[in-house]
Amino acid sequence: xxxxxxxxFVVLRDQERCIQCRVCVRQCGYDVHACDQxxxxxxxSDDRCVxxxxxxxxxxxxxxxxxxxxxxxxxxxxxxxxxxxxxxRQAETGGVLLTGMGxxxxxxxxxxxxxxxxxxxxxxxxxxxxxPMELTTFLGAKPEAVTLDPETGALGTQMPPQVPVxxxxxxxxxxxxxxxxxxxxxxxxxxxxxxxxxxxxxxxxHRSLYPFAGNAIVQVASGRFGVDPEYLQAxxxxxxxxxxxxxxxxxxxxxxxxxxxxxxxxxMIPIGTDALSPAPHHDIYSIEDLRQLIYALKEATQYSKxxxxxxxxxxxVAAIASGIVRAGADYIAIDGxxxxxxxxxxxxxxxxxIPIELxxxxxxxxxxxxxIRHCVSLIAAGGIRNSADVLKAIALGADAVYIAxxxxxxxxxxxxxxxxxxxxxxxxxxxxxxxxxxxNPAIGARRLANLLxxxxxxIQEMLGGMGINALESLRGNRLxxxxxxxxDSEMRVLGVRPAGE
Amino acid sequence: MSDHHLPSSELDQEIDAHGVYYRDLNxxxxxxxxxxxxxxxxxxxxxxxxxxxxxxxxxxxIEIHGTPGNDLGAFMDGPTIVVHGNAQDGSGNTMNSGEIIxxxxxxxxxxxxxxxxxxxxxxxxxxRAGIHxxxxxxxxxxxxxxxxxxxxxxxYMAGGVVLLLGLNLQASEPHRTVHVGTGxxxxxxxxxxxxxxxxxxxxxGRAELEEEDWVLVxxxxxxxxxxxxxxxxxxxxxxxxxxxxxxxxxxxxxxxY
Numbered sequence: 001x002x003x004x005x006x007x008x009f010v011v012l013r014d015q016e017r018c019i020q021c022r023v024c025v026r027q028c029g030y031d032v033h034a035c036d037q038x039x040x041x042x043x044x045s046d047d048r049c050v051x052x053x054x055x056x057x058x059x060x061x062x063x064x065x066x067x068x069x070x071x072x073x074x075x076x077x078x079x080x081x082x083x084x085x086x087x088x089r090q091a092e093t094g095g096v097l098l099t100g101m102g103x104x105x106x107x108x109x110x111x112x113x114x115x116x117x118x119x120x121x122x123x124x125x126x127x128x129x130x131x132p133m134e135l136t137t138f139l140g141a142k143p144e145a146v147t148l149d150p151e152t153g154a155l156g157t158q159m160p161p162q163v164p165v166x167x168x169x170x171x172x173x174x175x176x177x178x179x180x181x182x183x184x185x186x187x188x189x190x191x192x193x194x195x196x197x198x199x200x201x202x203x204x205x206h207r208s209l210y211p212f213a214g215n216a217i218v219q220v221a222s223g224r225f226g227v228d229p230e231y232l233q234a235x236x237x238x239x240x241x242x243x244x245x246x247x248x249x250x251x252x253x254x255x256x257x258x259x260x261x262x263x264x265x266x267x268m269i270p271i272g273t274d275a276l277s278p279a280p281h282h283d284i285y286s287i288e289d290l291r292q293l294i295y296a297l298k299e300a301t302q303y304s305k306x307x308x309x310x311x312x313x314x315x316x317v318a319a320i321a322s323g324i325v326r327a328g329a330d331y332i333a334i335d336g337x338x339x340x341x342x343x344x345x346x347x348x349x350x351x352x353x354i355p356i357e358l359x360x361x362x363x364x365x366x367x368x369x370x371x372i373r374h375c376v377s378l379i380a381a382g383g384i385r386n387s388a389d390v391l392k393a394i395a396l397g398a399d400a401v402y403i404a405x406x407x408x409x410x411x412x413x414x415x416x417x418x419x420x421x422x423x424x425x426x427x428x429x430x431x432x433x434x435x436x437x438x439x440n441p442a443i444g445a446r447r448l449a450n451l452l453x454x455x456x457x458x459i460q461e462m463l464g465g466m467g468i469n470a471l472e473s474l475r476g477n478r479l480x481x482x483x484x485x486x487x488d489s490e491m492r493v494l495g496v497r498p499a500g501e
Numbered sequence: 502m503s504d505h506h507l508p509s510s511e512l513d514q515e516i517d518a519h520g521v522y523y524r525d526l527n528x529x530x531x532x533x534x535x536x537x538x539x540x541x542x543x544x545x546x547x548x549x550x551x552x553x554x555x556x557x558x559x560x561x562x563i564e565i566h567g568t569p570g571n572d573l574g575a576f577m578d579g580p581t582i583v584v585h586g587n588a589q590d591g592s593g594n595t596m597n598s599g600e601i602i603x604x605x606x607x608x609x610x611x612x613x614x615x616x617x618x619x620x621x622x623x624x625x626x627x628x629r630a631g632i633h634x635x636x637x638x639x640x641x642x643x644x645x646x647x648x649x650x651x652x653x654x655x656x657y658m659a660g661g662v663v664l665l666l667g668l669n670l671q672a673s674e675p676h677r678t679v680h681v682g683t684g685x686x687x688x689x690x691x692x693x694x695x696x697x698x699x700x701x702x703x704x705x706g707r708a709e710l711e712e713e714d715w716v717l718v719x720x721x722x723x724x725x726x727x728x729x730x731x732x733x734x735x736x737x738x739x740x741x742x743x744x745x746x747x748x749x750x751x752x753x754x755x756x757x758y
Contacts, residue, residue, distance in 0.1 A: 095757030223633060224614035228597045229556050229578045256750050268616055268637040269659060273687055274750045278657055282632050283572075283591050283610055292551070292571055296594065299527055300556025300576045345756075420756075 004088050007047035010067045011055075017063035018042060024055035024064060029425035029435050050416040054425035086346070097346040100419030100429065102246060102338045102383065102405060105350050109338075110357035110486070111389045115499060117480040119467035126469050128460035134470040135456060137400050138162045139237065140306040141330045142374040160330060161305050163236055165400065166195030167456050168471060169390060171448075172335075172381050172402035173219050173241065173310070175201025177254045177263045177275065178342030178419070180436035181208070183411060183428045186444025188212035193445060194452040199402070202241055202252070202277060204266040205231055217308075220297065222251060223277035225267040229300060237306045237331070238297050240290070242281070245339020245356070245382040247348045248312030251279040255343075258422050260431045291327035298328075306330035306377075313337065313359030313382070314352075318366035324376075325367060331377040333402060334359050339382030340405045342429055343420035356382045357396060361494045364397025364476055373397075373476075387458035396494065397476040410451045411444050512540040519546035523570065526550050534559045534580075549589070554582050554599075571608075574601050577618070590627065593620045596642070602728050609651075612644040615661070619643040623729045624669060625677075629653040634688060636660025645725050650678040656702075658746070659687040664721050666736060667694035681705060682744055686751050690744040691718050693736070706747045714743055 011032060020042050024033040030048045033055060035041070049066060056064045073081050086097060119125040126133070140162040147156035171187045178201060185208070191198040192215045199217040204226015209216070218235030220227050232238060243249065254263075254275035264271040284290050290309065297307045308331035309324045311317070317334065324332050336356025341349065360380045367373040380393040381402035393401050405415065412426035419429035427438040459471070468474055482499040483491045491498060514533045518526050526544075530553065533539050539561055544553070547567035554563055554574040562581045568589070574582050575594035587605035591613060598617040609627035612620050617640040625648030632653065634642050642661035648669040655663050667676055675695040682690060683702030690705075691714065701707070710718065719737060726733040 089757050093757035096755055098756045224595045224616075224635075227576070227595055227614075228616070229558050229576050232556065232576060253752055264637065268640065269635050270637065270687065272749070273659065274752065276657060276659070276684065276686065276752070278633070278684075282629055282656075283594060283613055292591070296552055296555055296572045296575045296591075299524075299552040302531070302556075 001092050003092055005047075005085055005092075006071050007049065007069055009046060009049040009051045010069050011044040011046050011049050012065040012067060013042070013044060014063045014065075017061040019061055019063075021060060023058050023060060027054045027058045027425060029054070029423035029430065029432070030421075050418045052414045052416045052418075052425050054412075098343055098420045099346040099349055099417050100341060100343055100421075101415050101417045102340040103350050104417070107337060107355060109383070110355055110490070110494065111383070111385075111392050113484050113486050114357075114392050114481050114494075114496065115484055116388070116391060116395070116462060116466065117482070118465040123467045125467050126464040128457075128464040131464075132469060133460045133463060134472070135167055135459065136164055137168045137377075137471060138164050139331055139377045139379075139399060141376060144374070161303070163197070163306055164195075165197060167452055167459075168394060168398075168400040169384075169452055169455060170196050170217070170379065170400055170402050171198040171407050172340075172404035173199035173201040173217070173239070173244075174342070174404055174408075175203030175219075175225075175254075176206050176266050177201075177203040177258055177431070179408075179428055180424075180430055180439065181206055181262060182436050182439035182441050182444065183408070185209060185212075185441035186411060186439060186448055187407060188215060189441055189445035190448030190452065191215040193449045196452065197236060199239065200226075200235070202226075203254075203263065203275075204268065205234065206262065206266045210234060219310075220293075221277050222279070222281040223275060225269065225275055225277070228268070232297065232300050235305070237308060238301060239333065240281075240293060240297070240307070240309045240329075242284070242290075242309055243312035243314075243335065244310070244341060244344075245312045245335030245337060245353055246341030247344040248314050248353045249279060250345070250348055252277040253343070255420075255422075258431050263431060287323040287327050290324065290329075294328045308333060308377075308379075310335060310381075312339070312352075313354045313356055315354065317354065317359045318362040321363040322366055322370055322372070325372045329376055331379060331399070332363070333379040333381055334363060335402070336360075336380070336382030341419075356380050356393075358490075358493050360393060360398055361396045361478075361496075365495055368476075387455035388462070390455060391459055391462050391474070392481060394471060395474050395477055395481050397478075399475065406451070407448055410447045411439065512538055513543065514539050514541070515543040515545065517546055518544050518548070518550060518567070521550070523550040523552060527552050527555065530554070530563070531557065534561045547586075554580050574599065577601075587624075588622075593618070593644075596620075598640075604729065606648070612642065615642040615644070616640055617642050619645070619724075621645045621725055621728050622647060624648040626650045626654075629656050631655045631658060631661070631663045631690075633657040633659060634661035634663070636688065643721065645721050647725065647729065649676045650681075652679045653681075653683060654678045655682045655685055655688070655690045655744075656680070657684040657686075658682060658690070659685075661688045662717065662721075663688070663690040664718060664725075665690065665692045666722070666725070667692070668731070668736065670694055676700065682746070684751060685744075685746045686749055687746060689714075691741055692744060693739050693741050695740075696742065701744065704747055704751045705744050708743045708745060710741050710743050 141160040187198040202221035213234035221241040310333035313336045337353040377399040380398035424430040549570040551570035558578040573592040578597040581600045588607040590608035596615040606624040607622045611630040614633045628651045645664045682705035
């Protein structure tokens with residue numbers, strides 16, 4: 001069928017600068033650039049371009065640029081170009097629209113309406129370059145109270161398993177399958193270097209990454225891919241995946257094309273079959289059933305490591321989180337409306353769930369009201385872009401945050417939202433060995449560790465400015481936040497006062 | 502009927518589970534298996550304790566007298582568990598290898614996501630038995646059910662073998678299960694006795710057994726009879742049908758790219 005869709009991008013090639021070296025031809029995973037065999041000229045097919053800039057960055061003579069197609073529709077506040085193009089795409093395929101990465105719609109980003117405090121005159125600020133500044137965070141359930149031996153001062157309380165991280169920033173779940181092995185190895189190496197954790201996602205742990213298992217959160221999802229006793233024993237923490245911010249309430253399909261020999265071996269399924277994760281875990285239809293799986297995993301790991309639960313932020317998130325605490329989870333990861341994905345129906349990604357800022361505040365408030373906040377650590381996910389977002393999340397009540405998009409951007413990702421196509425020119429969201437080879441895990445890890453290092457310094461600076469020398473003192477301390485331009489009801493949910501008050 | 506009466510030796514151990522909390526019981530089982538060489542562990546007066554054998558990596562043989570609780574042998578890697586009684590829900594959940602033999606009935610999601618080992622159930626099973634079983638390389642899980650099953654047998658099945666014998670049905674009485682193999686995209690289900698098309702999921706095809714199917718089914722039926730008694734030839738003389746996934750990728754056409 002003839003497609004009625006115009007190309008989204010226009011590739012601009014400066015013929016004066018182009019030396020026909022064909023780097024662009026080799027770099028593009030979408031075959032935008034090609035070489036005329038007879039004339040020897042390199043030319044471009046705009047309609048295939050996804051705007052990922054791989055060719056632009058690697059062109060040795062800066063001959064390339066990519067613009068959004070300036071094609072104008074008749075102005076219409078209702079029938080915007082995206083609405084028209086979505087209809088055309090479905091009229092031509094009859095399919096569910098797929099997309100990648102996080103929600104790109106202009107929902108309010110609450111981080112941008114929250115501002116942090118600083119010390120002036122009445123309390124001294126702290127210089128983190130010359131004074132101790134504690135960012136270490138212990139993940140896991142905390143006891144109601146601790147007892148100390150009066151003679152020796154030794155801890156008398158049997159502590160639940162605790163996992164310390166040097167920075168409160170963890171790499172969120174991205175499976176081998178949704179991303180390439182070199183991309184996952186980059187995350188694993190960076191986590192080991194920075195003293196934090198990465199999350200395997202639901203695709204198992206590749207043999208080559210077992211040396212990094214001490215920095216791994218191993219995920220157990222409804223498809224149970226790659227889950228065996230060795231995997232559970234190897235991980236530092238175990239995470240039951242109930243939901244994902246990009247697609248609350250639905251499962252996942254890793255298409256057969258992405259199930260390469262290595263992916264198959266890690267997931268323990270035949271090569272080329274679809275890896276279907278059902279929407280529910282079929283052993284969990286209630287909070288009581290969740291408790292059963294949590295304790296099955298604790299039994300299988302002899303109560304030696306935290307077992308957490310990841311959920312998508314939905315309307316009743318506070319009550320659900322309360323249930324999860326009572327089910328015995330050691331941590332809860334909450335993934336908000338802007339959480340990312342390797343593939344999800346666009347309609348789910350863009351319309352289901354609630355923003356992480358509101359969900360996090362609601363959960364923290366509810367757990368405090370019920371006197372059970374200490375029973376779990378909270379990890380906030382979905383839309384953390386910089387160190388200020390991290391600190392605001394912690395002030396709203398998070399123990400730590402998950403980042404995924406930010407980590408992939410550090411590896412080159414331009415958030416082109418085409419992860420599901422498996423053609424990623426940056427070698428991230430693909431299993432094509434020609435493309436995956438372009439990530440060197442040592443360099444990838446360097447980029448990621450650099451990011452965490454930069455954010456850590458910024459967090460220390462901001463904490464010092466507030467006169468705080470330990471992250472623990474900011475946790476859930478919403479007096480250090482003020483709201484700008486929010487309604488009374490939004491501020492009530494966030495538990496934050498307006499700026500100036 | 503004789504294989505669970507092995508001669509006792511110093512490698513045998515026994516635990517009286519009467520009134521023992523599941524966590525304490527499982528700690529004792531783990532201790533018994535890991536601290537000393539133990540070939541055979543007999544648990545008496547088991548009454549609903551969960552997670553027996555869960556995550557256990559050993560070649561031990563565990564004999565359970567009574568009714569074990571949910572998630573029997575979950576994530577298990579190697580042991581043989583013999584239940585003299587009924588099993589509850591989630592037996593063999595995500596099991597890796599080993600064997601579970603139930604001299605009675607097993608509950609819902611028996612064999613959920615199992616990727617290796619074998620489960621033999623003398624009587625029937627509950628809902629969604631064999632759901633999401635999968636296989637890889639030489640790991641091919643097997644679930645043999647002597648009776649019939651409740652709905653959604655083999656749902657989302659991605660690999661492995663389910664054998665449904667229907668020995669508790671009257672002649673020509675159809676199986677009770679419906680929605681068999683819904684979402685199935687791998688593995689095979691053999692059914693002895695009558696099952697109508699309307700009882701099958703849309704993703705499921707039906708075929709006669711071929712030579713290699715008969716070899717496998719005959720072997721499993723002999724093993725079944727070895728555990729529970731009965732005449733394997735008589736069992737094999739009834740009609741069988743083979744159910745298989747029509748599509749490796751049942752949802753491949755669902756999306757717009």
